[in-house]
Amino acid sequence: LVLVACGPFTPSDSVAFDPLSDLLGVVARDQPDVCVLFGPFLDAKNEQVESCQLLGSFSDVFRLCLRTILDSTRSSGTHLVLVPSLRDVSHDPVY
Numbered sequence: 001l002v003l004v005a006c007g008p009f010t011p012s013d014s015v016a017f018d019p020l021s022d023l024l025g026v027v028a029r030d031q032p033d034v035c036v037l038f039g040p041f042l043d044a045k046n047e048q049v050e051s052c053q054l055l056g057s058f059s060d061v062f063r064l065c066l067r068t069i070l071d072s073t074r075s076s077g078t079h080l081v082l083v084p085s086l087r088d089v090s091h092d093p094v095y
Contacts, residue, residue, distance in 0.1 A: 003032040003078075007085065008043035009065070015048050017065060024072035031076045039085030041065045049089055058089040 009020035027035055042062045048054060054061050066082075073080060084091060 001030065001032040002034045002036065003027060003030070004036045004038075006038040007040045008046065008087075009037075009041060010043065010046060012043075012045075013047045015042065015046060015054060015061060017068060020065070020068065021072075024069065027073050027078055028076055032078055034079045034081065035073065036081040036083065037069070038083045040087040040089075041082075041084070042089045043085075044087050044089045044091075062088070062090045 003026070005023055009023065010017055011019070042058065042065055043049065049058070056064075069080065069082075
């Protein structure tokens with residue numbers, strides 16, 4: 001079984017990762033062999049990100065997102081494939 005999901009994994013006006021938590025619940029329940037997650041994981045177009053209303057740095061919030069994914073899927077035996085997006089705040093712009 002392969003599960004594929006595409007971000008953003010937050011509402012457009014908040015950085016609450018509730019949609020991500022719901023998805024991770026499905027991963028824990030169904031235990032797919034592979035879970036492919038496409039970013040953005042922390043969307044640069046999110047209202048709180050654009051107005052700098054985060055409680056930590058972009059890196060801190062992004063690490064929290066990744067830690068949540070890893071901790072929630074560790075016991076499922078699911079292989080993770082994370083594909084970043086150009087809209088991830090941690091993405092380095094290249095011209």
